[in-house]
Amino acid sequence: MVLPLEQAIRAHYERLPAGERKIADVLLDLGDELPAYSATELAERAGVSKATATRLVRRLGYSDYQELRQQARAGTAAGSPLAELRETAVPGTLGRHLDHDVSCLTLTLKGTPPEDAARAVAVLARAPRIWVIGFRNSHALALYARELLVQVKPDVRLLPLPGQTLAEDLSALGAGDTVLMLGFRRRPPVLAKILRVARTAGADVVLLTDPSLGDVADEATVTFRCLSRGASLFDSYVAPLSLLNYLCAEVALALGETAQAKLRRSEQLHDVFGDFGF
Amino acid sequence: MVLPLEQAIRAHYERLPAGERKIADVLLDLGDELPAYSATELAERAGVSKATATRLVRRLGYSDYQELRQQARAGTAAGSPLAELRETAVPGTLGRHLDHDVSCLTLTLKGTPPEDAARAVAVLARAPRIWVIGFRNSHALALYARELLVQVKPDVRLLPLPGQTLAEDLSALGAGDTVLMLGFRRRPPVLAKILRVARTAGADVVLLTDPSLGDVADEATVTFRCLSRGASLFDSYVAPLSLLNYLCAEVALALGETAQAKLRRSEQLHDVFGDFGF
DNA sequence: GGGAGAAAGAAACAGAAATTTCATCTAGAC
DNA sequence: GTCTAGATGAAATTTCTGTTTCTTTCTCCC
Numbered sequence: 001m002v003l004p005l006e007q008a009i010r011a012h013y014e015r016l017p018a019g020e021r022k023i024a025d026v027l028l029d030l031g032d033e034l035p036a037y038s039a040t041e042l043a044e045r046a047g048v049s050k051a052t053a054t055r056l057v058r059r060l061g062y063s064d065y066q067e068l069r070q071q072a073r074a075g076t077a078a079g080s081p082l083a084e085l086r087e088t089a090v091p092g093t094l095g096r097h098l099d100h101d102v103s104c105l106t107l108t109l110k111g112t113p114p115e116d117a118a119r120a121v122a123v124l125a126r127a128p129r130i131w132v133i134g135f136r137n138s139h140a141l142a143l144y145a146r147e148l149l150v151q152v153k154p155d156v157r158l159l160p161l162p163g164q165t166l167a168e169d170l171s172a173l174g175a176g177d178t179v180l181m182l183g184f185r186r187r188p189p190v191l192a193k194i195l196r197v198a199r200t201a202g203a204d205v206v207l208l209t210d211p212s213l214g215d216v217a218d219e220a221t222v223t224f225r226c227l228s229r230g231a232s233l234f235d236s237y238v239a240p241l242s243l244l245n246y247l248c249a250e251v252a253l254a255l256g257e258t259a260q261a262k263l264r265r266s267e268q269l270h271d272v273f274g275d276f277g278f
Numbered sequence: 279m280v281l282p283l284e285q286a287i288r289a290h291y292e293r294l295p296a297g298e299r300k301i302a303d304v305l306l307d308l309g310d311e312l313p314a315y316s317a318t319e320l321a322e323r324a325g326v327s328k329a330t331a332t333r334l335v336r337r338l339g340y341s342d343y344q345e346l347r348q349q350a351r352a353g354t355a356a357g358s359p360l361a362e363l364r365e366t367a368v369p370g371t372l373g374r375h376l377d378h379d380v381s382c383l384t385l386t387l388k389g390t391p392p393e394d395a396a397r398a399v400a401v402l403a404r405a406p407r408i409w410v411i412g413f414r415n416s417h418a419l420a421l422y423a424r425e426l427l428v429q430v431k432p433d434v435r436l437l438p439l440p441g442q443t444l445a446e447d448l449s450a451l452g453a454g455d456t457v458l459m460l461g462f463r464r465r466p467p468v469l470a471k472i473l474r475v476a477r478t479a480g481a482d483v484v485l486l487t488d489p490s491l492g493d494v495a496d497e498a499t500v501t502f503r504c505l506s507r508g509a510s511l512f513d514s515y516v517a518p519l520s521l522l523n524y525l526c527a528e529v530a531l532a533l534g535e536t537a538q539a540k541l542r543r544s545e546q547l548h549d550v551f552g553d554f555g556f
Numbered sequence: 557g558g559g560a561g562a563a564a565g566a567a568a569c570a571g572a573a574a575t576t577t578c579a580t581c582t583a584g585a586c
Numbered sequence: 587g588t589c590t591a592g593a594t595g596a597a598a599t600t601t602c603t604g605t606t607t608c609t610t611t612c613t614c615c616c
Contacts, residue, residue: 017563036313036351040603049565054605065604073314094395094524098387101520102380109376117372140425144418148512211284211306212291229307232527234426238516242379246372249510295593318573327595332575343574 005034005072008060020056022046035073039065093232100231101238108226108239109246120222120247123204125254127178129155131170131203133194134182141182141208141240148248149180152255166190175202181220183209184228185235195219206247208240283312283350286338298334300324313351317343371510378509379516386504386517387524398500398525401482403532405456407433409448409481411472412460419460419486419518426526427458430533444468453480459498461487462506463513473497484525486518 009024016024023046027034037045043053054065062068124130130149134142142158150156159169173179179198183191198205199219207220210228217223226239287302294302301324305312308320321331332343340346402408408427412420420436428434437447451457457476461469476483477497485498488506495501504517 019564033313033351036347038603039605050604051566051606052564055564057604069314073311093528094387094390094392097520097524097527098384101387101516101523102383105380105383105516106376109372109379112372114370114372137425140418140422143421144515147415147418211288212303213288215289216292230523230527232524233530234523234527236520236523237422238379238383238520238523241519242375242514242516245379245508245512245514246375246510249375249508249512250371252511297594316573328574329576329595330593333593335574 005060005068012060016056016059019046019048019052020059022048023053023056032072035069097231101236104227104229104236104239105242109242112224112243116222116224117247117250120206120224121250121254123178123221124149124153124180124206124247124251127153127176127204129157129174129177131157131159131173131177131179132182133159133179133191135160135188135191136186137235137237138182138184138187141184141237141244142180144241145180145182145244145248148244149251152248152252166194170194170197173198173201173203177201177203179203179205181205181207181209182240183207183213184226184237184240185210185212187213192216208243283338283346290338294334294337297324297326297330298337300326301331301334310350313347375509379514382505382507382514382517383520387520390502390521394500394502395525395528398484398502399528399532401456401499402427402431402458402484402525402529405431405454405482407435407452407455409435409437409451409455409457410460411437411457411469413438413466413469414464415513415515416460416462419462419515419522420458422519423458423460423522423526426522427529430526430530444472448472448475451476451479451481455479455481457481457483459483459485459487460518461485461491462504462515462518463488463490465491470494486521 006028009028013021013024023042026042026046030037039053039057040050043050046053057065057068060068062071130153132142132146132149134140134145146156146158157169160166161169177198179194181191181195195205195207195216196219205220205222207217207223208226209217209223211225213225217225224240224243226237226243228235228237228239230236284306287306291299291302301320304320304324308315317331317335318328321328324331335343335346338346340349408431410420410424410427412418412423424434424436435447438444439447455476457472459469459473473483473485473494474497483498483500485495485501486504487495487501489503491503495503502518502521504515504521506513506515506517508514
């Protein structure tokens with residue numbers, strides 16, 4: 001795929017006067033970063049006057065520098081690098097949504113240091129007791145994580161639960177325990193307190209959150225920042241969901257025979273009771 | 279490694295006043311496209327005044343918007359961390375996991391006919407009452423879907439709930455209602471019954487399931503088959519999660535002003551109660 | 557050599573962008 | 587209740603960007 005701008009330049013390149021050609025070169029050189037630059041800067045880089053820049057823009061068929069910049073911007077926004085990686089793009093809003101979620105997933109997991117993952121797996125695997133905590137938007141994620149972990153660890157607790165005060169529950173939190181905290185946007189302030197309580201009690205905290213969270217994250221033993229902005233109205237949690245799946249699977253593998261036996265046994269139980277379906 | 283700008287924002291994020299935070303959100307959201315935008319555009323996107331934009335820049339420690347833009351530009355230039363991330367594949371198990379989940383997501387959404395999506399959105403949008411149903415592995419998904427829908431529709435019910443028998447609840451199911459059913463592997467047999475009950479009652483059923491489900495799926499109004507086999511021990515639900523996000527957002531858009539007003543109001547309520555956190 | 561015509565910079569200009577100022581509003585302290 | 591401090595937007599102000607105009611330079615051709 002070629003940017004329309006690039007095409008326009010090549011079409012005129014041979015006929016361009018020296019000064020304008022210098023600017024054209026700068027322009028080609030900048031590539032998709034072009035919209036970050038002003039016409040004045042282009043002229044300076046090329047060592048020509050601003051007037052020459054304007055003339056080039058005109059000659060390429062744009063009415064404005066603004067028009068050129070707009071087009072360059074649109075070109076890089078739509079044909080995002082990730083979109084190019086995959087051969088066929090899906091048209092329509094569904095396609096945009098797909099691109100967006102794939103980006104979230106890819107950028108998040110590629111930005112996750114394997115050491116961090118290993119540390120998280122370690123503290124989760126060795127904890128005698130795990131607390132999975134997630135409020136509001138993070139609650140579904142917490143539920144998911146709990147469902148996975150409970151299959152391989154004996155004592156996994158979900159918070160918050162209806163009809164109980166947090167204080168009551170958390171009093172049992174002790175050294176060696178691990179808290180798996182899901183802290184995505186729209187965080188209730190109590191989350192920060194829990195973090196501190198866990199710290200004080202000597203518990204490890206594995207925190208999944210989004211990039212908007214500040215220093216508080218430093219209190220956690222390991223922090224994963226997952227992109228969670230959605231393509232449209234609602235936030236997208238594919239990245240944390242995927243990460244949780246990975247972490248929990250690694251925990252199971254780390255626990256080895258014990259956990260896997262437990263897993264098998266639970267599958268057998270389902271079979272006996274015939275409660276997997278149709 | 280994190281962009282210095284992003285770091286600066288995170289460092290201040292919790293202390294930012296509402297207006298400046300809105301801009302910070304836009305800023306984070308734009309990512310490496312930031313330098314293509316003027317401060318005025320940022321302010322417009324965020325729905326705040328230009329003055330607020332300037333103030334945020336100052337608070338983040340820059341003397342100028344220009345200075346901020348420069349830095350953002352430098353960050354994305356040659357050899358930028360993000361650019362590198364996009365190109366290099368991640369080695370190790372994390373990389374395999376990522377590839378797998380991206381495949382699930384891509385294959386599923388590419389295999390989803392837009393007409394089906396449109397039909398699902400239509401029946402969800404026009405239903406006076408929505409029932410979201412998901413057992414076991416599907417329960418977290420159901421919870422998520424319910425959380426989204428309840429923001430834009432007045433009557434959205436989640437099943438199963440503890441302490442209630444299904445029969446009791448389902449007796450209220452009527453013609454015109456829509457059932458959003460999450461039916462992933464390890465389906466309890468009751469799911470088939472619910473499907474038939476809904477049919478009989480004249481309700482529409484939007485069914486998200488995996489490819490392993492047989493003919494029963496034909497009873498649903500619309501069926502989406504989402505890949506859900508995981509790379510490792512546990513099944514992966516990124517595809518249905520993403521699809522739900524898309525469908526719910528489309529429903530909100532289809533409902534237009536009403537729903538969006540409701541959304542805004544609920545955001546405001548959060549703001550009023552100050553329960554978005556740190 | 558002189559003139560036509562393109563090319564390019566300098567400066568003037570117009571318009572937009574960013575910052576500052578100022579008045580209003582709100583929440584919290586007392 | 588009043589008062590203060592911070593947050594905010596509207597408008598004034600300043601700074602800068604992009605375009606236009608005008609002049610100079612250069613080249614090619616007679």
